[in-house]
Amino acid sequence: MNKKIISAIASGLLLGIPFCIPSFFFLLFFAWIPLLWLEEKTINHPNSYVLFNYAFLSFLIWNILAYWWVGKAQITGVILIILINSLLLALIFWMISRTRKSLKIAILFPFLLIWLGFEYFDTWWDLAWPWLNLGNAFASAPKWIQWYEFTGTRGGSLWIILINLGFFALIKNPKKKIVFRAIGMFLLIGIPLLFSIFLYHQKENVRGTKSFALIQPNLDPYTEKFVPENEEKHFADFLKTADSICSIHHPEFLFAPETVILTPIDETKPNQSYNYLRLLELKKKYPKTKILIGTHSKIESESFNSALFLSDTITPEFYHKTKLVPLFERVPFDKYLSFLKDYSIEIGGYQGTYSSNNDIDYFLSDSIALVPVVCFESIFGDYCAQRVPEIPSFICMITNDGWWKTTPGYQHHFNFSRLRAIESRRDYIRVANNGISAHINSKGTIIAKTKWWNKTVLTGELILRKEKTFYSEHGDYIGRVCLFIATLLLIFVKIRVSTQSIVKRNS
Numbered sequence: 184m185n186k187k188i189i190s191a192i193a194s195g196l197l198l199g200i201p202f203c204i205p206s207f208f209f210l211l212f213f214a215w216i217p218l219l220w221l222e223e224k225t226i227n228h229p230n231s232y233v234l235f236n237y238a239f240l241s242f243l244i245w246n247i248l249a250y251w252w253v254g255k256a257q258i259t260g261v262i263l264i265i266l267i268n269s270l271l272l273a274l275i276f277w278m279i280s281r282t283r284k285s286l287k288i289a290i291l292f293p294f295l296l297i298w299l300g301f302e303y304f305d306t307w308w309d310l311a312w313p314w315l316n317l318g319n320a321f322a323s324a325p326k327w328i329q330w331y332e333f334t335g336t337r338g339g340s341l342w343i344i345l346i347n348l349g350f351f352a353l354i355k356n357p358k359k360k361i362v363f364r365a366i367g368m369f370l371l372i373g374i375p376l377l378f379s380i381f382l383y384h385q386k387e388n389v390r391g392t393k394s395f396a397l398i399q400p401n402l403d404p405y406t407e408k409f410v411p412e413n414e415e416k417h418f419a420d421f422l423k424t425a426d427s428i429c430s431i432h433h434p435e436f437l438f439a440p441e442t443v444i445l446t447p448i449d450e451t452k453p454n455q456s457y458n459y460l461r462l463l464e465l466k467k468k469y470p471k472t473k474i475l476i477g478t479h480s481k482i483e484s485e486s487f488n489s490a491l492f493l494s495d496t497i498t499p500e501f502y503h504k505t506k507l508v509p510l511f512e513r514v515p516f517d518k519y520l521s522f523l524k525d526y527s528i529e530i531g532g533y534q535g536t537y538s539s540n541n542d543i544d545y546f547l548s549d550s551i552a553l554v555p556v557v558c559f560e561s562i563f564g565d566y567c568a569q570r571v572p573e574i575p576s577f578i579c580m581i582t583n584d585g586w587w588k589t590t591p592g593y594q595h596h597f598n599f600s601r602l603r604a605i606e607s608r609r610d611y612i613r614v615a616n617n618g619i620s621a622h623i624n625s626k627g628t629i630i631a632k633t634k635w636w637n638k639t640v641l642t643g644e645l646i647l648r649k650e651k652t653f654y655s656e657h658g659d660y661i662g663r664v665c666l667f668i669a670t671l672l673l674i675f676v677k678i679r680v681s682t683q684s685i686v687k688r689n690s
């Protein structure tokens with residue numbers, strides 16, 4: 184096995200292990216070095232696609248380590264996810280190399296612009312799957328990245344790339360200005376860490392507290408949750424538990440996980456739903472308790488994965504999940520390829536294509552905002568943070584993580600919630616069917632959590648905060664700027680290469 188293949192494998196392992204074992208996140212500070220060495224060795228190779236091949240091998244290993252657990256639910260889905268992501272990432276790295284060769288510049292400029300621009304692009308197109316955005320790797324180490332309130336995860340990706348390039352420069356020229364470079368690396372790593380420690384110990388303005396209770400039903404999605412004949416029993420059990428909690432604790436907010444109600448509620452005629460009427464009876468019995476619960480809903484021919492909010496007994500409010508899981512909850516590009524709508528991948532006995540139409544950012548009750556997040560949406564920091572208003576508020580995520588059984592999948596998904604809390608500086612309530620439910624504070628610290636795969640309840644006091652963070656106010660500005668400049672840069676390089684090719688042919 185030659186050195187180039189070994190280097191490609193090494194980068195793949197170093198990139199993948201942190202997304203498989205969260206506590207090894209620090210490996211990303213060195214993960215790109217073998218690939219950067221490969222890029223230098225192949226940049227003048229007569230076969231311009233040789234780097235693409237090595238990069239594909241690296242990213243294939245990265246994706247396998249990061250996503251193998253999806254195969255617990257759907258083997259076809261995991262194969263497609265791994266292949267598509269590996270090809271896309273290899274293409275991006277290849278374009279970075281081609282750009283720097285064409286412009287005859289160092290790799291720093293195109294690497295930062297094109298990679299960060301793609302990470303942002305990967306949060307909003309139809310195949311959006313930002314799980315592997317580099318900045319997500321710090322999800323298990325919130326004390327390291329309190330400055331995400333200013334940059335979001337894109338700042339973490341920027342940090343990782345800069346550190347890798349810095350170490351690579353040290354390795355390439357170990358004797359050239361070694362002291363100056365060592366000091367530079369020390370500052371590059373140390374300043375963000377010191378700033379994070381400073382922010383972590385800062386006191387925040389509290390705008391009140393509210394009591395809450397959440398229910399974790401713990402229904403197996405394969406054998407219990409989505410079995411139609413079990414719906415009546417499961418919902419009755421939920422109501423019995425909710426009644427007991429409300430009678431003892433009298434919480435101001437009661438939370439239940441994703442899709443507790445399976446039979447769709449017609450949003451224009453909710454009273455036609457027997458389950459809705461039963462939920463309404465519970466609300467009338469405890470009028471001071473506001474209820475958030477996951478449900479399926481519909482409006483005419485459109486179906487939604489929704490969060491239903493009852494703050495009074497008159498008007499129900501529905502939030503529709505907007506960031507849908509590609510292939511599983513929605514067939515990509517169905518607007519242009521409508522015939523594919525009926526071909527979403529089956530998972531755990533459930534199959535369907537949801538609509539993503541939504542006109543609600545948050546629920547408002549008694550001048551308090553509840554920002555709902557449904558499952559997969561918790562990976563999208565920009566989307567979550569920009570919906571947080573500048574009034575006393577908190578975030579509540581509803582999810583069902585049982586698809587992945589006891590694998591790194593549910594653990595990573597849980598940790599992403601800590602990033603969202605930091606970015607918006609809001610208390611974060613996480614309500615899972617059979618994942619991990621938790622109360623996370625605005626520093627990303629876990630105040631309380633449930634055990635994995637247990638039927639249980641959790642009660643507590645959440646803190647309300649009002650001020651918007653810089654990131655909540657401006658969103659993913661780093662990603663937007665990088666994508667804009669990277670697009671112009673790639674267009675310029677394409678024109679330049681085409682022009683040079685024409686001149687060469689005519690000479």
